[in-house]
Amino acid sequence: MVGGALTAANAVIPGMKQRGHGMVMFTGSHWGEVPNPAFAAPSIGKAALHQLARLVALDLKGSGVRSMLLIIKGLVHRQTTENPKRIGEAFLNAYQQPQSPESTEILFETQPEP
Numbered sequence: 001m002v003g004g005a006l007t008a009a010n011a012v013i014p015g016m017k018q019r020g021h022g023m024v025m026f027t028g029s030h031w032g033e034v035p036n037p038a039f040a041a042p043s044i045g046k047a048a049l050h051q052l053a054r055l056v057a058l059d060l061k062g063s064g065v066r067s068m069l070l071i072i073k074g075l076v077h078r079q080t081t082e083n084p085k086r087i088g089e090a091f092l093n094a095y096q097q098p099q100s101p102e103s104t105e106i107l108f109e110t111q112p113e114p
Helices: 002-019 037-060 082-096
Strands: 022-029 064-075 104-109
Touching: 002 022, 002 064, 002 082, 022 037, 022 082, 037 064, 064 082, 082 104
Parallel strands: 022 064, 064 104
Antiparallel strands: none
């Protein structure tokens, strides 16, 4: 989980830095902030991913490149397109926001299953 995100970030960040703008977006989980023993492995993986996103944000400060962490709270149900559509909109809205001096973290709460 973290290795893939780090590899992908390392592949795109140099070009973004060269251009002076861009955004690296990470998808987190509420379990990365509030671990759930029933989902220990995803909780540990997401906690590590959250810290990676925060470290990337610190490293990118002042470069014109941003790091964004979207923390999803709740389940994304396969039977509906509503939550995935709203998640995509949250990513797009974050990207379109003016640059902030702080790292961007957004808590996204899913809708209950229909």
